[in-house]
Amino acid sequence: xxxAETPLQHAERILAAKGRTFHWAKRLLGRRHGERAARLYAxxxxxxxxxxxxxxxxxxxxxxxxxxxAIRRGQASDPVLADALALMRECAIEPAVPLELxxxxxxxxGVVRIATEAELLRYCYRVAGTVGxxxxxxxxxxxxxxxPFAIDLGIGMxxxxxxxxxxxxxxxxxxxxxxxxxxxxxxxxxxxxxxTEQVGLRAAIAHLLAMADRYYASGERxxxxxxxxxxxxxxxxxxxxxxxxxxxxxxxCDAWSGRVxxxxxxxxxxxxxxxxxxGFDRGFWRRPDAHEEGLHVALRGLPRVH
Numbered sequence: 001x002x003x004a005e006t007p008l009q010h011a012e013r014i015l016a017a018k019g020r021t022f023h024w025a026k027r028l029l030g031r032r033h034g035e036r037a038a039r040l041y042a043x044x045x046x047x048x049x050x051x052x053x054x055x056x057x058x059x060x061x062x063x064x065x066x067x068x069x070a071i072r073r074g075q076a077s078d079p080v081l082a083d084a085l086a087l088m089r090e091c092a093i094e095p096a097v098p099l100e101l102x103x104x105x106x107x108x109x110g111v112v113r114i115a116t117e118a119e120l121l122r123y124c125y126r127v128a129g130t131v132g133x134x135x136x137x138x139x140x141x142x143x144x145x146x147x148p149f150a151i152d153l154g155i156g157m158x159x160x161x162x163x164x165x166x167x168x169x170x171x172x173x174x175x176x177x178x179x180x181x182x183x184x185x186x187x188x189x190x191x192x193x194x195x196t197e198q199v200g201l202r203a204a205i206a207h208l209l210a211m212a213d214r215y216y217a218s219g220e221r222x223x224x225x226x227x228x229x230x231x232x233x234x235x236x237x238x239x240x241x242x243x244x245x246x247x248x249x250x251x252x253c254d255a256w257s258g259r260v261x262x263x264x265x266x267x268x269x270x271x272x273x274x275x276x277x278x279g280f281d282r283g284f285w286r287r288p289d290a291h292e293e294g295l296h297v298a299l300r301g302l303p304r305v306h
Contacts, residue, residue, distance in 0.1 A: 044101070
């Protein structure tokens with residue numbers, strides 16, 4: 001944060017520069033919720049940068065531990081953390097949720113190999129399901145029944161990220177494709193796999209994108225817990241993110257031929273179709289009867305998972 005910026009100005013700048021999909025969808029949230037969303041994004045990006053941009057894993061862990069302690073104490077000298085704490089108080093965000101986010105980011109320090117799909121889902125909860133929970137809180141979804149759907153939308157988005165970023169993650173020594181799906185292919189080989197290795201890796205990506213679709217569908221079912229204007233903004237964000245997976249499938253799950261992006265023109269089309277479809281979607285206006293329990297079997301014991 002520059003000395004001349006207020007926390008909100010800093011948050012708006014970070015969101016515009018680094019969160020293109022959410023910056024696009026923010027226009028639909030309304031001023032109060034849009035400002036809160038920008039502040040939450042700036043906080044999460046700050047934590048993410050602490051994990052990824054420090055000179056060493058030890059330094060990153062130390063800074064993340066410092067942030068965790070600030071959350072536990074409810075006090076921080078860092079202006080981004082101080083604003084995040086103010087947002088937490090304003091929106092009744094329980095500290096256990098961002099502490100799980102920090103725990104997930106600490107999993108990324110050093111070489112990463114995920115053994116099973118259950119382990120992957122717990123990781124996705126930590127780094128993205130928690131963000132869904134906090135977003136639900138800042139958008140005034142007060143019914144506790146909203147929580148599992150908010151978690152699911154975050155998980156769907158994180159699974160999409162993982163599938164898109166297979167090569168980039170491997171170059172950093174990280175592989176989130178579960179070994180139960182891809183076997184013992186070395187992380188270094190995943191960055192530039194042979195034709196034979198690509199077959200199995202592409203199949204794993206296709207499997208995870210299908211898994212993501214289940215979580216997106218559940219997340220969208222829970223949008224009715226949000227205030228009417230906010231639910232439109234989150235729907236657009238979800239559809240724009242889900243389109244990354246659609247584009248990845250269209251090139252046969254090839255994660256090695258350049259980063260998949262959704263253009264501004266595509267986002268316009270997705271936005272118009274999403275908004276037009278809500279008038280005929282009864283589920284968008286009526287709360288779901290129940291959450292699909294099987295989606296959270298691997299998450300039991302984590303905050304706000306029942």
